[in-house]
Amino acid sequence: MLSTTRLLPSLFFFFLVWGLWAVSFASPAISAQKTAVLPFEINAPEDLAYLDTGLPTMLINSLRDKGLEVNDLERVKNVITREEIEYLDVSTSRRLALMLDSRYAVYGSFSQVEEYISLDVRLVDGFGEKETVPFYIVKEGVINILPAVEELAQRIYNELLQEDRIASINIQGINILDPDVVLLRLGMQEGDIFEPEMLNQELRRIFDLGYFDDVHLEVSDTPQGKEVTIIVDEKPLIQNINIQGADKVKEKDIREALTTRTGTVVNPRIISEDLGRIRELYRGKGYYNATVDYNVTSIDDRTANLNVRIEEGNRLFVRGIEIQGAESISQRQLRKEMALKRRGMFSWLTGRGILREELLDRDAAAIEAHYANQGFIDARVGQPVVNYEEDGIYLVFHVEEGPRYKAGTVDFRGDLLVSVEELLEVTRVDDLGREGKYFDRSAMHGDIQNLADFYTDFGYAFAEADVDMDVDTENRVVNVTYILDKSDKIYIRRVRIEGNDKTRDNVIRREMRLSDGDLFSGTALRRSNERLNRLDYFETVEIEPVPTESDEELDLVVRVAEQPTGILSAGAGYSSYDRVFFTGMIQQRNLFGKGYSLGFSGSFGRRTTSYDLSFWNPYFRDSNLGLGGDLYWIDDEYFTYDKKTRGGRVRFSYPLGEYTNLYWHYRLDKSTIDNLSRNVHRDIRELKGDRWASSVYVAASRDTTDRRMNPSRGTINTLSVEHAGGIIGGDDNFVKYIYKSDYYRPLFWRTVFHWRGQAGYIMKNTSEKIPNYELFALGGINSVRGYSARKIAPRYEDNEVKGGDKHFFTNFELIFPLNEDIGLMGLVFFDAGEVWDVGERVDFDLYKSVGTGIRWYSPLGPIRVEYGYGLDRLDGKRHSRVEFSVGQIF
16 A cells, blocks of 8 residues: 555646646637538529538628638538538537537528528527527529628627627616706617726716716626616705895896706706806906805705805996006007996996906907007007906006007009009008108008909909018118909809898899999999998898809809888977977888888877878889878967968989989978967968968988998988979969088097088068968077077067078087997087078078987987087077987988
8 A cells, every 4th residue: 555645746646637638638718709600501403502611601701701700611511520410400500519619600591482592590509598599581583692691691790799789778866857868968879889998988977967966887787788777866956046145236137147947956067157157247247356156955855955145245347447568659549449448427327447358358459459550560468467456447458569660662563453553542551651651550451451342343353452561670661562463353143132031132133233244343242232231121231242153253142131121119209399299100111022111100299290191112113213202281389370281292213323312392282370379470460371382392412321320421412492382383482492411420439520511591482472481490409409499580579480581500419329239329519500581691690509418229210318508698598408309310
């Protein structure tokens, strides 16, 4: 017997050798998706017998192309031959799969019946853990064998990968929110390939939504694939939102700034954004030190109150603006270029003094541009510094001026269509150089635009101008060369109109100064835009040149956005003549979309009641002839008599050029003079009873203003003649001449200078006297302010207004913006005027006044509140008046 000490080493050696032998002869580990494709049974004519191995070969190649591991067909055949297998079924295929070191085996048959082929195939799990999966594919024609095999390979591939795909995604823990809040934000979806590394990203994505205190994921295997369960712990539901500390800003405005609402889940990210909006709300009202915070107080496990806490602090305004480094240009001048202003006396009305931080960079650029326009082409302005002090906000801008340059010579190169002398008439920099003035960069940029526009009038729609600046640092001079590129001459192929749902095409086309086939012109294009805007039918007008297939043609696309053209208004006003009066109007300015105007208006005051029904067609039958008419009913109570007028007029117009129009009308009305005072003058007493007026009026008017309402530049000049009586009949006999002129010019600070002058003369055309009510009298809001209506006029011995045959008045106004967003303007004015009696010499010893006012260009028309103070005594005393009016254009 062997001893124990000799037996243990022998047993150890035996098991070691046996283990090594077992490992050397054991089958390799089976891949999770390795597949063995077995030969197919062929039920088809003899000429398709090759498919018993051809089909498996095609299937193997297709599966391998998809990245699957598949046994070689030769090895499969060898095992089948060795095992003497004659018939394949599920159990045999399962055994073959294991013998071939594969997890799966594929076997089946191919059949051809008449025109159709079919594949009847089984996917067998070698371990028997999964049920056998059948596949059945039918195609028409032998030619579709390969597509049938490809389809089979794809279906096998999808089945094999099913266990690595996401079968379902479930949400647990949601009681308040909709599960879609989570599902719609996931990167993974049901049916996607499962990638474990994506779980952390999904976890972070869900948590970043801000609705949950905790989030975790669980993954489990199912026969269909991976089941992902997302378990969340919701934040509470907001039951109430409490605003604490709001005094200077309305709580309603604060709540409107919040996107968080009651009934939603607490979300710190959204609440943080809401607090930012509240801070901006306070900053916009001058509370720059306002702090906004929040906390959440629980009511129960599922609901809570959101408490927004505000500490408003003091309201701060811009108290000082310092521009450090400004030596050559005064800080006062530079501050004029800025949009941000210091707090002033009228800031409560204008909004000046509020810091709008988005304007800081704009103002820095404006200061830099102003320096460049004064010859400092190297000037630089640093980032503005904002200092918040106890008494207000102080802004500091740092400037490096650099050297100052004068304008030098101007030259041209490139495509020169006209002589240099003609081009110099378009530019301004050459004028600065001749006059020895400093270089102005804005003038140079203006020259570039003007030169390009100049070329467009020759038909070169895409003409461009560039500039080459030669800076002479030694002599401090900037010489400029403009480079001109005319490109191709362009014609208008077609004018297309878009966006006009109501207005007819012809109404728009007749305002266009370019039409189909015309040579392009930049001036005509700009004028077309101006004319369409002056119609006031459209909220926006855009004329866009659009390239076509031809390099020599383009289309003009006129895009309009229509606005309401109907007006229904009512208002009240005050005048020195009527005292308080009321007005009403209903009007359609674009009737039937044809550009017709139809309106009815009425006015009721202390001394005047009037009604007016009017119609106007500016282009009768699309010609240049304008045609319209009025019917009116007017009751006037003069100081010593009443006058009732019933009548109408037929009106016409015709253009005499681009900016000039001829107007004429015929008026026929009947007036009744009655209710005369006991001591009325005999000239007026002679008018008592019914009187007919028949008159012809002719006027020529030239209007070059930039817009109909509140113009900023341009002129309006009108000369009119009215002839009444004489050869055209009627009881009133006179000839009246009136010339009036308006001049608008933009000045500094977006202010506008407006001058208006009017002169008139009336004469007899028979031996009969001119009616008192046709003579001139001044005073009131539309002539010489500060004096009451008809106050400035010659008088009879009893101080009754007589009227004069000559008059003149003038208005000088400086109009400045108070709030441009709503059309609120302020003005100061100086007026002067006089009326001269028949036979009296004109001496221009005028009655003068000064004053101020506010003008609001509202949807009802201009609303005017103006105070005038007479500088000259009339009737032995000073005069002053506050007057108010609605709906007049002045």
